[in-house]
Each structure stands twice: as C-alpha cells, then as structure tokens.
Amino acid sequence: MPGMMKPAVIIFVTLAFSVGTAQGACPAPAPGNTAGEIQANGERIVCLQNELAAETRQRNLQSQIDALQKSQQDLIVQRRIDSLPQVPVYVPPAPVVMPGI
Numbered sequence: 526m527p528g529m530m531k532p533a534v535i536i537f538v539t540l541a542f543s544v545g546t547a548q549g550a551c552p553a554p555a556p557g558n559t560a561g562e563i564q565a566n567g568e569r570i571v572c573l574q575n576e577l578a579a580e581t582r583q584r585n586l587q588s589q590i591d592a593l594q595k596s597q598q599d600l601i602v603q604r605r606i607d608s609l610p611q612v613p614v615y616v617p618p619a620p621v622v623m624p625g626i
Contacts, residue, residue: 551576 551572555562 549576
C-alpha cells in the first residue's frame with residue numbers, strides 16, 4: 526500500500542508548486558481619488574485577492590500533502606507492527622482436582 530501512496534504525494538507536490546499566480550506582481554496603492562486612481566486601486570485589490578486565493582490553494586494542497594504523508598507513515602508503522610512475530614499467550618494449566626479429598 527505505501528507504494529501506491531507515493532504517486533499521489535508526487536502529484537500533490539507538483540500541483541502545489543505549479544498552481545498559483547506570480548506573487549508580488551500587484552501594483553502599489555495609488556494615492557488620490559480621481560477615477561483613474563480609484564480604478565487602479567480596484568485593480569490592485571483584485572490582484573491582491575487573486576494572490577490570496579493562490580496562496581490559500583497552495584496551503585490547502587500542502588495540508589493535503591501533509592495528511593497523505595502522515596497516513597503513509599501510519600500505514601508503514603502498522604505494516605511493521607503486523608509483520609512482528611506473534612507472541613504466544615500464556616495459558617495457565619488447569620487446576621488438578623483430587624477426588625475424595
């Protein structure tokens with residue numbers, strides 16, 4: 526089973542680094558209240574929202590990767606425990622009852 530989890534982890538890692546927009550590409554805030562400056566600030570807000578959405582997607586993917594890795598480690602540990610030799614259970618002998626005593 527751990528061999529099957531590895532491709533899933535690789536896919537999520539690839540997605541985590543390939544998804545997203547160029548961060549830090551948003552323009553600086555435009556001072557003033559003219560129509561052009563208001564429009565520029567609106568575009569800046571949309572850009573910041575897109576960056577935030579991309580960061581959120583990346584964090585969600587990283588969270589999924591972490592969960593898959595933990596699940597994989599749990600499965601590996603469980604397989605190791607399952608492969609340990611079984612220890613015989615001690616069963617005490619039945620008491621000997623002497624008839625007539």
